[in-house]
Amino acid sequence: MGTRYLNIVTAKQFGLDVAEGNIEGVEPIRRFGHNLAVPATYETVWCHSSLYVYMTTANRLLITSDSAQDGVAGTGTLTLQLSGLDEDYNILTETITMNGVAAVQTKGSFLRLFTSKSITAGTNGINVGNITVTDSAGTITAGYLQAGEGKTLNAFWTTPADKTSVILDATVGEMAQKQTDFALFMRPFGQSWYIGKTLIVKNQTIYELLSMPIKVPAKMDIEVRAKSSGGSGIVMANFSGYYK
Numbered sequence: 058m059g060t061r062y063l064n065i066v067t068a069k070q071f072g073l074d075v076a077e078g079n080i081e082g083v084e085p086i087r088r089f090g091h092n093l094a095v096p097a098t099y100e101t102v103w104c105h106s107s108l109y110v111y112m113t114t115a116n117r118l119l120i121t122s123d124s125a126q127d128g129v130a131g132t133g134t135l136t137l138q139l140s141g142l143d144e145d146y147n148i149l150t151e152t153i154t155m156n157g158v159a160a161v162q163t164k165g166s167f168l169r170l171f172t173s174k175s176i177t178a179g180t181n182g183i184n185v186g187n188i189t190v191t192d193s194a195g196t197i198t199a200g201y202l203q204a205g206e207g208k209t210l211n212a213f214w215t216t217p218a219d220k221t222s223v224i225l226d227a228t229v230g231e232m233a234q235k236q237t238d239f240a241l242f243m244r245p246f247g248q249s250w251y252i253g254k255t256l257i258v259k260n261q262t263i264y265e266l267l268s269m270p271i272k273v274p275a276k277m278d279i280e281v282r283a284k285s286s287g288g289s290g291i292v293m294a295n296f297s298g299y300y301k
Contacts, residue, residue, distance in 0.1 A: 089295030115144035124186025128157035133185030213280035230262035
């Protein structure tokens, strides 16, 4: 018991040091999302009830809201920051000025989109409408901010080029009183998906500090998926760690 206690303390201190930027070259990973309508087949844990579709080529992304208030002189989100990876799997971040229901296009080309979050807002303090981020053709939804949430919520990640990610812990929860299978799907660069870890949950939230952390090499995609017995499940999931 003493050894386990010391390991937990060490892990907490390491997490604090990474979060505070005290370890040079080590960056935190915090991914979390929800899916409010999980069917009886696997879907990604994110703000849509669907499997997430990954872009296969880098795109200048299109951003629109379904409310005119998310734009210049509006009460909602005025500027939005997008973070992801470029065509070479290097970190790419850009801030755009919203224009309500009219599309705004990024200057940079994204291959992966991790997070889109409201940076400045009008008197409402947060996005008024649902903000959608798509590829340049408008056919792939790369990101989605539900009204009033201010940030995309999605439990997926891709390790940047020349980096290695390590997943230290995970939390999953089910709120519809239905048995739900959670799975961490992993896809090495140029290969197919496979399941790396599973949990079965019903009407509870489970946190797990991984005794054997999960290594995620450069350019590997990972995501949490869930399927609910009987369908119409309500789930959340998150995982955290670091990359270096």
